[in-house]
Amino acid sequence: MAEIDAQMLKGLLSLLLLGLLAERPDYGYSLVERLRDGGLDDVAEGTVYPALARLERHGWVTPYHVPSERGPSRKYYRVSPAGHDELAARLAGWRHLTQVIDLLTGGPHT
Amino acid sequence: MTVTSSTLSSLLVFFVGFGLVTFALRLWKRRIPGVRGRTAVTAATYFLRYAAALEYYGLRAAEIEAHVDALRADLASLDDDELRHALSGLGAPRTLAAAVAGDVRRPTPLRGVVWLGLAALLVMGLAVLLTESFLGGFEPHAPVGAHDSWSMPGMMVEATMGPGGRATMIGFGGWFFVVVPLVAFVIGSRVWRVRDRR
Incomplete structure (x- = not known):
């Protein structure tokens, strides 16, 4: 599998997390696992938690707590209405960017 | 009240013990x-x-x-x-x-108070140790009524030899005891962050 540049991944992490949370509400470590299962093997926990905190500060996700069998209650996140708008805007931006890249590099490379 | 080296040692043992117990409790909590x-x-x-x-x-x-x-x-x-x-x-x-x-940078007054307390303890301990050391050289040989003094930045102690082999002392100044803890508080609490408080 092709390696993904760490800086590029960092820039895309908010988009990916919003996308995953739009599918279903989830908690931090589960999101790390979903990202890894999705092919981002090198994603570090240390980048996901700060990204979630940023999303929360922007009001794009809403946290809520679910009691856990072991230890303190688990913090889940769901996408807020503002988060759905942000996701749509970022997806549109990403699709435009990939079209430009395809155009400039001679079509999609598989 | 006379503060001696053994009192300081007891205080030190107390604070170290208290610190260790607090650390263990905090570990347990986490x-x-x-x-x-x-x-x-x-x-x-x-x-x-x-x-x-x-x-x-x-x-x-x-x-x-x-x-x-x-x-x-x-x-x-x-x-x-x-x-x-x-x-x-x-x-x-x-x-x-x-x-x-993120970009949250708030003052930390609680940390400032802890730093203030530690700094106060440190300067007091230093003053007691220095005074003890001074008295160790003064009391055994001074006749009753003799005067002597010692000083450190911001503080001076004058001792007069009394009967019974013990000297009485008067302290002057003492800005050292205020300034050092105050500086510790300012640094510990990051007072300057008030400017970027959100």
């Missing part, structure tokens, strides 16, 4: 239920350092608890190997705290 042995200590220490780093960046107590508990809860379902791997993936607690805190 543990992940069900995790035992070295991994448990590693994890609890990580959470303790993470909480301290969040406090450094000026997050409030409730925010710190929320961040730390969220992380503890997430990692509670992992086995020992996964937990060690996850802790390594989280990176240094201070780096994680800086990223999680």
Whole structure:
């Protein structure tokens, strides 16, 4: 599998997390696992938690707590209405960017 | 009241003992239920350092608890190997705290008070030790009624030899006792962050 540049991944992490949370509400470590299962093997926990905190500060996700069998209650996140708008805007931006890249590099490379 | 070296030693033992007990209780509070042995200590220490780093960046107590508990809860379902791997993936607690805190930089008055207390204890201890040392050279040989003095920046002590082999002392100045703790408070509480308070 092709390696993904760490800086590029960092820039895309908010988009990916919003996308995953739009599918279903989830908690931090589960999101790390979903990202890894999705092919981002090198994603570090240390980048996901700060990204979630940023999303929360922007009001794009809403946290809520679910009691856990072991230890303190688990913090889940769901996408807020503002988060759905942000996701749509970022997806549109990403699709435009990939079209430009395809155009400039001679079509999609598989 | 006479403060002697043995009083200082007792105080030191008390504070070290109190510090160790507090540290152990804090580790216990940050543990992940069900995790035992070295991994448990590693994890609890990580959470303790993470909480301290969040406090450094000026997050409030409730925010710190929320961040730390969220992380503890997430990692509670992992086995020992996964937990060690996850802790390594989280990176240094201070780096994680800086990223999680974002651009929040608030003053930390509680830390300032702790620094103030420690600085006050330090200067008082220093003054007592120096005075004891001065008296050690003065009392055994001075006749009744003899005067002598010693000074350090911001403070002077005058001793007059009394009957019974003990000197009475009068202290002058003392700005040293105010300025040093005050400087410690200013540095510890990061007062300058008031400017960027949100």
